[in-house]
Amino acid sequence: MPALVALYDACVLYPAPLRDFLMHLALVDLFAARWTDAIHDEWTRNVLRDRPDLKPNQLRRTRDLMNAHVLDSLVTGYEDLVSSLELPDPDDRHVLAAAIRTGADVIVTFNLVDFPAAALEPHGIAALSPDDFVMSLVALSAPNVLLAARRHRASLKKPTKTAPEYLADLTRQGLPRAASALRSFEQML
Numbered sequence: 001m002p003a004l005v006a007l008y009d010a011c012v013l014y015p016a017p018l019r020d021f022l023m024h025l026a027l028v029d030l031f032a033a034r035w036t037d038a039i040h041d042e043w044t045r046n047v048l049r050d051r052p053d054l055k056p057n058q059l060r061r062t063r064d065l066m067n068a069h070v071l072d073s074l075v076t077g078y079e080d081l082v083s084s085l086e087l088p089d090p091d092d093r094h095v096l097a098a099a100i101r102t103g104a105d106v107i108v109t110f111n112l113v114d115f116p117a118a119a120l121e122p123h124g125i126a127a128l129s130p131d132d133f134v135m136s137l138v139a140l141s142a143p144n145v146l147l148a149a150r151r152h153r154a155s156l157k158k159p160t161k162t163a164p165e166y167l168a169d170l171t172r173q174g175l176p177r178a179a180s181a182l183r184s185f186e187q188m189l
Contacts (some may be wrong), residue, residue, distance in 0.1 A: 004140075007075070007099040009044035009092075009109035019043075019174040022108070024152040026070045027143040030137050034100045036067075036075045060167065069186050075102045089114045099125050108133045110174065134153035134178035145178075146185050153189055163189040 011020045013035070026033035044059040067074050078094070078101035085093040092114045099107050100123050107115055107127045115127035128136065138145050153166045163171065165188045170179040182189065 002029055002031045004106070005034060005102060005104045006090065006106045006108050006133065007034045007095065007102060009041065009095055009106040009107055009111065010039045011110045012108050013039070013042050013043040015173065017169055018130060018175075020155070021149070021152050021170065021173070021175075023066060024070070024148040024155075025134070025137060025145065026073075027151075029134060030141055030144050034073055034074070034075050034098070034102045034104060036078065038094050039098070040066075057174045076142055077101055084182050085119070087114060087119055088116065096120070096123070096125070099123070099170050106136075107159070114162070129174070130175050131175045135181065138178065138181050142185075146182065146188060149182055150189055163187070 008022060012022060022033070025031075037049075040063045042055070044063065047059060048054060048056065075098040078097040081097035081100055082093045085096050087093050087096060089111075090109070095107060095109075096115065096119065098104075101121075104125055107120070107125060108130055109115060109127055110129060112127050112129060117126070120127060134145065149166075153161055153163070156166070166189060167179045167183055167186065170176075170182070
């Protein structure tokens with residue numbers, strides 16, 4: 001089992017292209033990815049708000065596949081910690097509580113201001129943007145990140161993407177540094 005544990009915040013699980021890339025990364029054994037049913041509820045609620053053409057059962061299938069494919073991904077038993085935590089946005093306390101309960105090293109989030117270092121450091125946790133998180137994985141094992149990106153790109157069918165198109169998509173998903181790092185391996189994507 002990987003030593004690094006990363007808890008995904010809901011904001012990195014929607015939009016789908018970023019979620020899919022993060023899921024492919026979770027499957028190359030560089031780290032252990034974690035989330036909760038409450039995090040699932042948050043990202044699916046946001047998707048359904050923005051995409052009325054989708055049905056809850058479609059997103060339920062996505063949740064079920066995520067939970068099934070990433071071993072021990074679903075964090076439970078953290079609720080008793082929530083009320084004892086202080087964050088700028090009290091609605092984010094459940095994320096920190098889950099991170100504490102699962103022994104996470106990092107919370108992967110775009111909402112870095114909602115997870116100040118002073119609140120996380122006593123628990124040995126850091127908050128990283130998705131781009132910084134992926135760059136830390138590149139430093140750990142660039143070949144495994146390349147493998148995840150290659151598998152992710154190969155899974156895209158409607159439409160398929162050329163390597164440059166794929167890297168442009170990663171940039172649009174908030175991963176400009178990661179896309180730049182992968183650009184040097186473009187011929188292998």
